[in-house]
Amino acid sequence: MVEVSIQQEDFDVGQLQRELLGQDTSIGAAAVFVGCVRGVPDKEAAASDAVLAMELEHYPGMTESSIQAIVDEARQRWALRSVRVIHRIGELRPGDQIVYVGVACGHRGEAFEACEFIMDYLKTRAPFWKKETTPSGARWVDARDSDDAAAARWDLASEPAGD
Amino acid sequence: MIRVLFFARLREQLDVGQMELSAEEAGTTVAELRQRLTARGEPWSTALSADNVLCAVNQQQARGDEPLTAGDEVAFYPPVTGG
Numbered sequence: 001m002v003e004v005s006i007q008q009e010d011f012d013v014g015q016l017q018r019e020l021l022g023q024d025t026s027i028g029a030a031a032v033f034v035g036c037v038r039g040v041p042d043k044e045a046a047a048s049d050a051v052l053a054m055e056l057e058h059y060p061g062m063t064e065s066s067i068q069a070i071v072d073e074a075r076q077r078w079a080l081r082s083v084r085v086i087h088r089i090g091e092l093r094p095g096d097q098i099v100y101v102g103v104a105c106g107h108r109g110e111a112f113e114a115c116e117f118i119m120d121y122l123k124t125r126a127p128f129w130k131k132e133t134t135p136s137g138a139r140w141v142d143a144r145d146s147d148d149a150a151a152a153r154w155d156l157a158s159e160p161a162g163d
Numbered sequence: 164m165i166r167v168l169f170f171a172r173l174r175e176q177l178d179v180g181q182m183e184l185s186a187e188e189a190g191t192t193v194a195e196l197r198q199r200l201t202a203r204g205e206p207w208s209t210a211l212s213a214d215n216v217l218c219a220v221n222q223q224q225a226r227g228d229e230p231l232t233a234g235d236e237v238a239f240y241p242p243v244t245g246g
Contacts (some may be wrong), residue, residue: 033246057171058245059238062222088244099246119246127219127238129171139216142171143215143242 001082004067006058008090011100020082020102027081030104032109033119039094052133056089056098059127070121074103077117078110085118087128100142117154124151142152164229165189167196170240176210194227196237207227211241215242 003020013034021027037054061148082104093099099122105113132143166185174180189196197218210216216235219238220229231237 056245059168059170059219059222059240062219062238064223123246124243125224126239126245127170127243129241130244131171140241141244143244147246 005060029108042107055131112137168238
């Protein structure tokens with residue numbers, strides 16, 4: 001099973017786990033990553049800067065195709081039996097689940113690696129943008145150099161720059 | 164026509180999410196389109212001259228030298244922050 005979903009609704013990790021494994025007894029390992037909305041901002045978290053809400057904007061169409069391309073790349077690198085990616089959009093609150101990446105395959109090494117690979121590329125390539133609402137107003141979240149560095153570790157041919 | 168989309172901070176700065184330009188108005192490459200939009204003055208010049216503005220043509224990330232033809236969908240957007 002390979003499935004990519006962009007949705008407003010929450011997801012149930014237990015149900016996703018059953019779907020990820022299915023009846024495939026060749027699966028010996030499943031690695032799952034769940035990202036949540038943090039209630040504190042990334043930088044210089046002052047108490048007054050608590051994140052009250054987060055709005056997720058995306059580019060419909062390109063979002064799905066870019067994640068699918070990342071999953072396809074992962075499937076070329078590792079013998080994956082099953083992959084599921086869910087990313088939520090719209091308004092979310094601290095503690096809410098925001099992203100799910102589930103990978104199932106024969107052994108744990110490739111499961112861990114493929115799961116991290118998909119997350120690293122999702123963070124730097126999939127067209128999503130986060131806007132935080134704090135007591136002092138709303139602001140767009142800045143991209144982090146550390147995310148680019150994490151993606152670069154995998155040594156994929158680099159994407160063209162904007163201009 | 165060429166459809167031009169703007170996302171996130173860019174969309175807010177420009178107060179426009181999408182617009183249509185004739186192929187003549189848009190120019191022949193992404194760089195030319197960006198230059199013509201920047202030449203419109205504020206807020207275009209500030210929003211689109213940031214060096215971290217990214218671009219996609221037909222939903223594939225593209226460089227400045229990417230050619231444009233009628234029917235293309237071009238998007239400008241800031242660095243992504245999903246996950």
